[in-house]
Structure formats: C-alpha cells, structure tokens
Amino acid sequence: MLVSEMLSAGLVNCNLASSCKEELFEEMVQMFVREGLVPDRRAAVAALMEREAKMSTGISEGIALPHGKLEGIKDAIVAIGISKEGIEYDALDGELVQLVVMILCEKTRPALHVELLSEVSRLLSIPDFKERLLAAKDAEEVIEVIRSEE
Helix, strand or coil: CCHHHHCCHHHEECCCCCCEHHHHHHHHHHHHHHCCCCCCHHHHHHHHHHHHHHCCCEEECCEECCEEEECCCCCEEEEEEEEEEEEECCCCCCCCEEEEEEEEEECCCHHHHHHHHHHHHHHHCCCCHHHHHHHCCCHHHHHHHHHHHC
C-alpha cells in the first residue's frame, strides 16, 4: 500500500488555519468532502472524535495521527496537513502539533486500517522525514517526499 498513491493535491494542505483539534478535524475532513471521498462530513468528524476520546492521537514531536472507521467510504483515505504556527491538540507530550496525517478507513476493513497506520508510522520513523514534509513548499512536494521513501 503506497500512501503517495492515495494522495492528491486536494488532500494536502501546507497551510492549515486551525488553532485547535476540533477546528482541525473540520478543516481536514472538508478536504475529503471536496474530493468526493466522504459522503457525510458530520459522521466523519464524529468517527475521529470517538477515537480521540479513547486517547489522544497527538503522538509526539509535533505529529498527530487522527484516524477512525467510517461506513460508506472506499477502503481507506488519507489527508495531510501542515501548520506553521502549531495546533493545540492535547498531544501526549503536551507540544503543539505541526504535522497531521489523517486516516479514515471503511468500518468493515479493520486489517486495512491497521496496515495503513503501520505504514504511516514506518514513514514517520525515517530520520528527517518529518522535517522534509514540514519544509515542503506545496502539496506536490509533500507527495514527492512521501513517494521518495516508499
């Protein structure tokens, strides 16, 4: 599974406007809606908030990996967001979040959900990968950084 093949310029935002987690979920889910990938914006945000209620997906070092399971989508979808200022996220390390990788998977595909989370985690563990994404000037460059490591 190649994350770069799941992305398009419409699913990458290098200039997030959100200042908190709730705004962020709305802003990023709107990318899925605009691309025709999510039929019900409210259900998508609710799925992300439901998962978030269990434990913060702000994993550390300015990275958040919000994810959820949703009916009515095709397999799995991914969006990437970058915030220059940082987002108040209630991250596990208490730091602001700058890099967000949002994942929604079809509710009936739990193995795919785990596989995609694993691949994103692998990418994020590559030295300097996060810094290269944060330095990207536009969506195409973000996708190219990811493609270069897959």
